[in-house]
Amino acid sequence: MVAAPLFVAPGAASGAKAPTPPIPVSGASGTVTVRDGLSASGTTVQPFQAQLTIAGISFPNHEGANHAQPGNVFVHIALRVTNLASATRLIPFNGDNFKTMAMGMSHNVPGVGVNDDVCMPPALDGLGVDPNISNQVATQWCVLSTDYETAVVRPHKSKVVTFGAQVVSQTDAIPSNFALIYCPADAATPTILPVGPGATPTTVPG
Numbered sequence: 205m206v207a208a209p210l211f212v213a214p215g216a217a218s219g220a221k222a223p224t225p226p227i228p229v230s231g232a233s234g235t236v237t238v239r240d241g242l243s244a245s246g247t248t249v250q251p252f253q254a255q256l257t258i259a260g261i262s263f264p265n266h267e268g269a270n271h272a273q274p275g276n277v278f279v280h281i282a283l284r285v286t287n288l289a290s291a292t293r294l295i296p297f298n299g300d301n302f303k304t305m306a307m308g309m310s311h312n313v314p315g316v317g318v319n320d321d322v323c324m325p326p327a328l329d330g331l332g333v334d335p336n337i338s339n340q341v342a343t344q345w346c347v348l349s350t351d352y353e354t355a356v357v358r359p360h361k362s363k364v365v366t367f368g369a370q371v372v373s374q375t376d377a378i379p380s381n382f383a384l385i386y387c388p389a390d391a392a393t394p395t396i397l398p399v400g401p402g403a404t405p406t407t408v409p410g
Contacts (some may be wrong), residue, residue, distance in 0.1 A: 229379055230403040233257040234395040235288070236386055240302055244356070246283040252289035254357075256386060259284040259364050261399050263377040267368055276371035281384055281399060284364050287306060287357035297365070298352040303328050305353075307369040308345030308383035308396065313376045316346040322370070323347065330387030330394055334363060337387075341394060345383055 255306045263277035264324040272278055287293045297305040306328050309316050316322055323346040331347065341347065350367040357363045367384065380400030387394035396406045 209394075217356075227262065227379055228401040229258050229261055229399050230401055231258055232397040232399075232403055232405040234386070234394055234397060234405040238293070238295055238388055239388060240296060240299065240304070240407065241289075242296070244292040244294070246294070249291075249293065252287075252293060254288055254293075254295055255284075255286040256384075256395065256397060257284040257286070258282075258397050258399050259384060261379050263372075263374070265355075272371045275373055275389070277374055277377050278371050279307065279369045279377070279382060280366050281368075281382060282364050282366045283384060283397075284362050285355040285357055285367065287355075287359060287363040290359050292356070292358045294354055294356050296352075296354045297367075298350065299354075302388065303349060304330075304386060304388040305367065306385050306387075307348045307350045307367055308341075308385045309348055309369070310370070310381040311344075311346060313372060313381055315348075318342050318346070320346070328387040328394070329389035337394065341385065341387075345385065345396070347385060350384075379404050 233255060235253055235255050237251050238254050241252060243249050260282040262280045265272050265277055267278045285295055311317055311319040331373050348369045351367055353365040355363045357367050383396050385394055385396050
């Protein structure tokens, strides 16, 4: 009788470290109308639709040359942007004269209550238009400033862009504490894409 061969996991024999499994995310997705998009040559275009989908989240200890304080990490949320138009489009977030995307942090994280300084960066354009909508969003999320990003996306293709925010404690670095909020000035219903697994996108009634 021949003994069954012993199974050895890939990399086990060499002592290689197993890859870290991805952090589960909601995959929440919403279709939005982009009114500030540009053509491939940089000219203004008619409004078109794009799909925004939460693609991932990570909590690195450094961001460029900046290192997190001991016990803290940064927050990076990856967003898959799909161009639903029939031509290549530049989809800007947080450009010079407008702010459409921000990171939301749950009030479950200590120090990010509605009245805390960290919750009061320059508002998204849409949140600044209607105080009632702004207040409704603020009861759910602390709205934090995030990076300027531009996705150049071909027709019916996708590109992933990553938004970063300030450091948080490692104990609070869990997907359910974060969301991305899309709210240009002409959006009566902000699109909120929660990161945590099992969560679904929401809009705030205008």
